[in-house]
Amino acid sequence: MIEPLFSDTLRVVNVGLEVFADSIDAAGGAVQRTDWRPPAAGNSEIGAALASLVNLAAMERANGSAFSAYLNAQPVLEGIGTARHDVPGMGERMILHAGPPVAWERMCGPMQGAVTGAILLEGWAEDPDGARALAAGGEIVFEPNHHHACVGPMAGVTSPSMPVWTVRDSEHGHATYCNLNEGLGKVLRMGAYDPEVLKRLRWMERVLAPTLKAALENHGGLSLKPLMAQALHMGDEVHNRNVAASSLLLRALLPALLETGAPQARIAETVRFISGNDHFFLNLSMAACKAMLDAAHGVPGSSMVTAMARNGVEFGIRVSGTGDQWFTAPAPRVHGLFFAGYSVDDAAPDLGDSAITETAGIGGFAMAASPAIVKFVGGSAADALGATSEMRHITLGRNPELTLPVLDFQGTPAGIDVRKCVDAGIAPVINTGIAHRQAGVGQIGAGVTRAPLACMEQAVAALARRFRDGK
Amino acid sequence: MIEPLFSDTLRVVNVGLEVFADSIDAAGGAVQRTDWRPPAAGNSEIGAALASLVNLAAMERANGSAFSAYLNAQPVLEGIGTARHDVPGMGERMILHAGPPVAWERMCGPMQGAVTGAILLEGWAEDPDGARALAAGGEIVFEPNHHHACVGPMAGVTSPSMPVWTVRDSEHGHATYCNLNEGLGKVLRMGAYDPEVLKRLRWMERVLAPTLKAALENHGGLSLKPLMAQALHMGDEVHNRNVAASSLLLRALLPALLETGAPQARIAETVRFISGNDHFFLNLSMAACKAMLDAAHGVPGSSMVTAMARNGVEFGIRVSGTGDQWFTAPAPRVHGLFFAGYSVDDAAPDLGDSAITETAGIGGFAMAASPAIVKFVGGSAADALGATSEMRHITLGRNPELTLPVLDFQGTPAGIDVRKCVDAGIAPVINTGIAHRQAGVGQIGAGVTRAPLACMEQAVAALARRFRDGK
Numbered sequence: 001m002i003e004p005l006f007s008d009t010l011r012v013v014n015v016g017l018e019v020f021a022d023s024i025d026a027a028g029g030a031v032q033r034t035d036w037r038p039p040a041a042g043n044s045e046i047g048a049a050l051a052s053l054v055n056l057a058a059m060e061r062a063n064g065s066a067f068s069a070y071l072n073a074q075p076v077l078e079g080i081g082t083a084r085h086d087v088p089g090m091g092e093r094m095i096l097h098a099g100p101p102v103a104w105e106r107m108c109g110p111m112q113g114a115v116t117g118a119i120l121l122e123g124w125a126e127d128p129d130g131a132r133a134l135a136a137g138g139e140i141v142f143e144p145n146h147h148h149a150c151v152g153p154m155a156g157v158t159s160p161s162m163p164v165w166t167v168r169d170s171e172h173g174h175a176t177y178c179n180l181n182e183g184l185g186k187v188l189r190m191g192a193y194d195p196e197v198l199k200r201l202r203w204m205e206r207v208l209a210p211t212l213k214a215a216l217e218n219h220g221g222l223s224l225k226p227l228m229a230q231a232l233h234m235g236d237e238v239h240n241r242n243v244a245a246s247s248l249l250l251r252a253l254l255p256a257l258l259e260t261g262a263p264q265a266r267i268a269e270t271v272r273f274i275s276g277n278d279h280f281f282l283n284l285s286m287a288a289c290k291a292m293l294d295a296a297h298g299v300p301g302s303s304m305v306t307a308m309a310r311n312g313v314e315f316g317i318r319v320s321g322t323g324d325q326w327f328t329a330p331a332p333r334v335h336g337l338f339f340a341g342y343s344v345d346d347a348a349p350d351l352g353d354s355a356i357t358e359t360a361g362i363g364g365f366a367m368a369a370s371p372a373i374v375k376f377v378g379g380s381a382a383d384a385l386g387a388t389s390e391m392r393h394i395t396l397g398r399n400p401e402l403t404l405p406v407l408d409f410q411g412t413p414a415g416i417d418v419r420k421c422v423d424a425g426i427a428p429v430i431n432t433g434i435a436h437r438q439a440g441v442g443q444i445g446a447g448v449t450r451a452p453l454a455c456m457e458q459a460v461a462a463l464a465r466r467f468r469d470g471k
Numbered sequence: 472m473i474e475p476l477f478s479d480t481l482r483v484v485n486v487g488l489e490v491f492a493d494s495i496d497a498a499g500g501a502v503q504r505t506d507w508r509p510p511a512a513g514n515s516e517i518g519a520a521l522a523s524l525v526n527l528a529a530m531e532r533a534n535g536s537a538f539s540a541y542l543n544a545q546p547v548l549e550g551i552g553t554a555r556h557d558v559p560g561m562g563e564r565m566i567l568h569a570g571p572p573v574a575w576e577r578m579c580g581p582m583q584g585a586v587t588g589a590i591l592l593e594g595w596a597e598d599p600d601g602a603r604a605l606a607a608g609g610e611i612v613f614e615p616n617h618h619h620a621c622v623g624p625m626a627g628v629t630s631p632s633m634p635v636w637t638v639r640d641s642e643h644g645h646a647t648y649c650n651l652n653e654g655l656g657k658v659l660r661m662g663a664y665d666p667e668v669l670k671r672l673r674w675m676e677r678v679l680a681p682t683l684k685a686a687l688e689n690h691g692g693l694s695l696k697p698l699m700a701q702a703l704h705m706g707d708e709v710h711n712r713n714v715a716a717s718s719l720l721l722r723a724l725l726p727a728l729l730e731t732g733a734p735q736a737r738i739a740e741t742v743r744f745i746s747g748n749d750h751f752f753l754n755l756s757m758a759a760c761k762a763m764l765d766a767a768h769g770v771p772g773s774s775m776v777t778a779m780a781r782n783g784v785e786f787g788i789r790v791s792g793t794g795d796q797w798f799t800a801p802a803p804r805v806h807g808l809f810f811a812g813y814s815v816d817d818a819a820p821d822l823g824d825s826a827i828t829e830t831a832g833i834g835g836f837a838m839a840a841s842p843a844i845v846k847f848v849g850g851s852a853a854d855a856l857g858a859t860s861e862m863r864h865i866t867l868g869r870n871p872e873l874t875l876p877v878l879d880f881q882g883t884p885a886g887i888d889v890r891k892c893v894d895a896g897i898a899p900v901i902n903t904g905i906a907h908r909q910a911g912v913g914q915i916g917a918g919v920t921r922a923p924l925a926c927m928e929q930a931v932a933a934l935a936r937r938f939r940d941g942k
Binding site: 230233236243252254259268275371372375380381406 | 701704705706707714715718719721722723725726729730735738739742743746842843845846851852853876877878879880
């Protein structure tokens, strides 16, 4: 039986160590190399946990249910409120931040900078030194946005007086919140807190928010998913490229804005601010994604990721079937394009709640819709297409309402399954802004990074324990 | 020497008639078929004319000069005028139309419909019958838009009272004109002329044009090429898809519009009209393309196409080196997507000056930027990419200011060379709207068509005669 194997040239498919293929090559045999890697990168404990979760009927059912809830969610922009009055559980001396929980002492530079700015904005201290002393003094409660139905880009700092978008999932009824986007460069969310930054934030509170609030009251609820879908057809990935979405939002609200009866000068200021900020829609995109994913959260037995968020020190994920638990790993560095004079050595590690967009299937997952993003985050158009293709391997399905023209209107891959990530060794791709690692500087670039697979491995282990324990 | 040829399996590359390949196939030989066709589709007279123009140093120089002028042109939106006061050579009882010259009797249904509407709009007749009698009576002068530095989409009818965009090429100084876009469906340019159509045109003259004119006076000149370049990065091909360009135009003019001091209600009406018309930018795109191509027109010895235009009966082209001569052929039918209840049998042949966009390297030539256009004109995303790739074979170069993200920011192919079209047998691709063949109905669809190669063949023959005669 072994004879025919050697009667012709040996032809081999090699799975695993490259060294086997090399020796066949050296002996003149034909060898096809695969890029197969063992699940869980060979970690036998995680491998066993993963094996216990594969083809588990209860988990497939739970994932079907979580994924359907995500697909059926209909995020609607309802209005504008303030963190103090609207964000659930917001305290009077509380500051919310991006990512999983982190104490003041451990916060990265830009997050400490943004907290310093928020304390000055609230008038709790007179100067930056006073603000830092107050923050270190234990009098202020720091909690993650995600513990309060909220999200925030980069440092994600949300303090009581800040205006917030109110988005409601009209299908399931829950609301989500996000503050308003300040623009690029020297801004609070990137860790800057000088007087120019605070002045802009006060103007946003005094002029921008009430003007937009009145426009929204005139307009009524604005469905966000169709607007995001149209932006995907206009070259946005609706995370780091929002130029179309921001334009469409302004266009949609304009007639209602003009009919508010607000003074023409105030309308002109509002319009000029939004027109001058191609990222204005980002914070709404994030609130919409959070609303879609909160719909899928808390389904017992589901291995679907419902949040990815970074505090600049740790990267954390939450999974539908494991409730409010965070699975964390060190936040990775971000490679990308840096503004003149800066490099990766100046960069804070990956930061912000904005990876909620990738969790919902847009951003890096929808990069095929947005070849132009590579001018902002680096890479080539082929990389953009490749990112979307790769994400299909780790997702539960596609979103037929968020389609990608260049892929003949296939839905974007969505519903990250921690099992698939660990099994394939493929980490979710994330487009992101890059802040300077020191407080007070601001944005220095944008790039692409990956979620750490260690988070997904912990989630697999936790899910396996729950199933084993019959929970 | 012949022996080795037959010592192994016969392997053949077949160039030309398929039947040779078939017989080799039948005999068991390996045959590689090419899609080579003889130049000029085998017409020996045109073939000889073409041969006389290949590698002609004077023609290469002329084309270099024409193409540079096209690239250097900087179309700037200067303001809004009226056809009567601003369009050069416009007469008091003159109506301009799309495409090459055509008499009233030979006009297609939608063009007769649009002329009927324009006569009613001008108050030259009381009712449609009276308008048609007047048009047939010889009292009105009909001339092509292109004879008056003007362009118009579909029927392209421009009558004295109509407001027109004024675009100036700031590099070379000449101006071009186009009327304002009415929207989709039942509109004058598609041949409709009922009271609703005329009411809209009167509102555009009374409210829209003066309001925008005041905004432009506030704003100052608006450079159109950067706006078009940005729209190409946002999924427009800036002929049949203008949703990004229209949004960007509105966004750019808004602050100036709000500071005109015009009554808020009038501003709101204007904004609502533009917001409700994703094609609003089309007429500006056309005027900008005409300005870029007029810069390249009239270079002796150049074989570059400077206009493609259709009157619904004939398709006509003009070439830089042959002055104001038209080379015409019957207008082709358009295949595409039809609105419910209509088919290709209801369609007027290819119509309008809007192929000026393809002549300038956008529209069908830039379809790679606009995979979403296939939902409007038919086909798949691969077809959109393929169209751009194919057009590289018939163009003089690429436009580095109008880039295509999905092709890693290559410039769009531009500068159609009639020699290359005839040599390769490749006709320029055109995205277009489709009007009902009868007057009074309006738009019934959109699709893709090709310029007739017969136009390019005539131009090749005319250029060869000029070179032969030493002109």
